[in-house]
Amino acid sequence: MRTAPFSPADPGLADLADLGPRSLVALGIRVTPVLASGWVVTVLLALAAGAGRIIAPLTVQRAIDRGLAPAAVTHALEVGAAALVVAGLSSWALNRRVQRRTERALASLRREGLARAHEMSATTADQVRSADLVARLTSDVDTITTFTQNGGVQMITNLAQLLLATAVMAAFCWQLTVPVVALALVLLLSMTRLQRVVARRFAVVRADVSTMQGVVAEAVIGAPVIRVTGTADRMRAQLDEAVDRTRSSQLRTLVPLHGNTALGEVAISTMTVLVILLGVGWTTHQQWGPAPDLSAGQLVAMVFLVTFFVRPLQFLVQSLGEAQNALVGWRRALELVTTPSAVVSGAHAVDLAGGPVGVELDAVSASYAGGPPVVHDLTVRIAPGQHVAVVGESGSGKSTFAKLLTRRIQPLGGEIRLGGRPLGSIADAALERRVVIVPQDPFLFDTTLGQNIAVGLPDVVEADVRRVLGDLGLADWLAELPDGLATRVGVRGDRLSVGERQLVALARTALVDPDLVILDEATSAVDPATDVRVQAALARLTEGRTTVSIAHRMATAERADVVLVFEAGRIVQVGHHGDLVVAQGPYADLFAAWR
């Protein structure tokens, strides 16, 4: 937990790209310890499952070796059946156990991830596309489920089977085991090599698919523009190109991908031939060295064991791709969860005194993501309860000023104090609902109008919502909505016009009744009559509270106690409208243009 959020740390999510698979798994287990809980039992179950799979066919060999004597056959059937039951039951238990633990870990990974998305620094949140964050909570986590369900658990059983088969082979006949294992190593080496080629080509596919998604999204979101400009042909060419490029890169994966599968087949047959010929030859040619003494049954058993040895090996190599996918998904989810929290809390955090909040800035400068400073040497005092208007051309630093006051950007230098306390050390809990920014494009939840207004306070009743709308002079507007407060606002509020969304955000803020309100072009899309009405009502409602209004409608400035004029990242004029408008300077120019 960071207690000093204003440290100039690199914004962005935690970067785990350099972490090897082993450290990644270790980190994953640290984050969700449930994964490794009871691992001894898990390993034992895997060994039992693997053993059962090997023993059953071996007993068959035993019986054949004994010339299929009735007693031997009966014995083989009994042992084999018992082994099958053990294999079945332990596989079942292993499956349940691993998948339950995985799913519990994934559920907590998702929840912690969303919590962290809300706790990370605003600079980081601004830099990461929300679709990317969502992917880290959804599809990336899903790849892990897909992997455990389609091969992950089998991978564990196969690994156990591989180890056991090697041990049994060595016990049967080490002379044949050595060349088989050597061959397996060669196979493993070449298959992993090839697998790397496959992975590289799949990385190209992923990049192409992502580009294609971008183009399709553009075609869908830009549909009105494409239609009205009649440029469907141009878009179609782009879409075709993106689709075809994806297809080509997919086709390029085929040769190495299936080459790898085929390679496994070659290895199996080579090993089979090797075991049969070398086994038979060596037994009959003792002069070759310390010869094995193999019966026919044992030799055939070796052939079967080779299969038990190679099949899992093949499976493991082929699952490498899936495993890599799952690891990438896991890494991306973990990167979100391990991103440092920017929440200020704990012993070092200070509270914000009650009542209206004063604002002081001393020589504050700020920049975006390592760029050049966009505001310089901001020094200003806003008394508690004052209404301040901030004006200036776009790009003059007004919005940066708003972001500084709400900790959405960290100053490069200087100090900001709210209520006399350094902003960097004020607890998040103390700022919630007391320092509120109303943005130009407010976010609405896909629910009703009433719930969107009441969202900041869990236990408001409908009467409160109606009262606040009435106080803002919006009762008529509400009355015209067919479903009133129960009106569904749609995804992000898109069933309402931009202006209506802004009204909802204002009502929401007024209901919370904060001590410092920052209005960042909060009524830019509201029609002038409503705007003036709402602004006047808001001024009444925020009587005694501190407000900072950023607007390019100069009417706001006319009513403010103090006007701050921004130009090229500096505050160039401070004063009352009446004084500024008659003085030579940028304010008089701005006002003249607006008039």
Place this chain on the structure above:
Amino acid sequence: MSAVGRALRVLARGSRDHPGPAAVATTAGLVNGGTMVLGAAAVGWTTDHLVLPVLDGRPVGAATWWAGAGVILGVSAVRCGTIWVRGVATGRVQHRAQAATRRAVVRRYLHLDLAWHREHPPGRLLAHAVSDVDAVWSPVQWLYFALGMVFMLVGALAQLALTAPALGTVGLLLVAGVLVLNVVYQRLLTPRARDGQAARGDVARTAHESIEAGPVVRSLGLAGAEDARFAPEVERVREANTRMAAISAVFDPLLELLPTVAVLAVLGIGSRAVSAGDLTLGSLVGVCYLLLTVSIPLSVLSRFLSILPLAAAGHERVEAVLDAPTATYGVVGGAGPDGPALLEVRGADVVRGEATLLHAVDLTVEPGTVCAVVGATGAGKTTLVDLVCGQIGPSRGEVLVDGRPLDDLDLARRAATLGLVGQSPFLFSTTIRDNLALDGHPREGLRAYTDTELWTALEVADAADFVGALPAGLDSVVGERGATLSGGQRQRLCLARALLRRPRLLVLDDATSALDPRVELRVLARLRALVDDGGPTVLLVANRHGSLAVADRVVFLADGRVVDAGTHDELRERHADFRDIVSAYDGGRTDDEDRAVLAG
């Protein structure tokens, strides 16, 4: 027809569409299936003719040694080759079919009604084009493999029946048992998989909403409430996945171990046949080997079958897109006449769902004039814009351009006639040059624009300065939806794009809202000059003074009706509501004063 049947029919069509690779994949699949039977037989033959005699001390000729090694290796080589060829050919069918369907879907998006687009969120359309298309063709990856395996199973059963009828019965029981188990498995799994899919959809939606709501969540301290909302949905995914796992935990081992059960049965039955001399030991070994390898084809078959319902669901969604009605246009083409257009709206109603957004709207904009539409928030201004631009159709009444119904014009003619700058400026993630030029001049045979033309348009939109200041100038890439630019800059580029196309009717929907007052005035003054110079007829939605000052005529809209139309002064005189809106920020200035400001 069942979902599986539908999916199979789609696969058959896909194979027919790509006959070359499909034929290769089928052949390779069948040969491969054959080699699996032959491989087991080869091991059996080697046991009988080589291993047993040698270990019994009987002499075996070198030829037998070579034959044993050769048969096993030969069969393996063929199998290996067919695996590779089948894989590559299968991939060709799959990815080519995918690309073909995907092209069809995304092309359809370009021609579907905008009303249809409005009802389908972009995220869902993206999913149709990407994951649903993938789903439709994903069974192909197992198709030819499965075909070969069916062939192999038939061959294996035949071989078993020939070797020993009793063993054939065991084999038959095994295959039947596995298939029955698979059917039961899928029956149990499918509803659980669907639950999981639905739950995952909910998680994605909530996560997306919550993350987009980030600033509100921080500002109002909603993190706890968001977690409380998210947790039950995450829990539902966990439960659904765990319930799926509970099923597969039973069936996966069962299916995997069933062949070994069959081996034990074969041993019990076969041992007697061997003792009785009806069966050689080698044949018995071969049968066991065969039964153990049979687990591969059975698992391939079950994978193939299990993927079919998903493919059918994907196909249904893709078909819904392909069958949706496309937007219809008229047949009148060409660039049309030059000079400003006459726009008339006659008795137009626009109804969406239950709500009537526009009632009997009448509106005439004379050629070469500027008409402003004024109205309160929610009065129906944007709906009117959509109507005159042909983005939505009227439920009643009509829109005429130069006296001809807008519906009669084809797409190219509309594009050459109309220009629209919307409320939210949309830019493509390409260079500024591409964003401006798009596919060329719509009125002059899509010829390329000269740099001079581009800069002139940027000049009018007051965008030349900032574009010129960018390091790469016109060739600067603007990022996803113009993310590297400010809202005001995006608006000015969109305006420049519209001007560049020299429309005969230019519609601006609050298109200067993000501009500073000084910049806005400059832009409007240049626009007015353009109109006076024989430029387009302009319909602009705006409540601000500067916009009204450039208008010849003003239309006052309230609750979806045209309340009145006239000059700014007339309307101000006649309607208190109108005065409230346009004079809200000042104490009642007149047009003349505004014009004076503009001129000055």
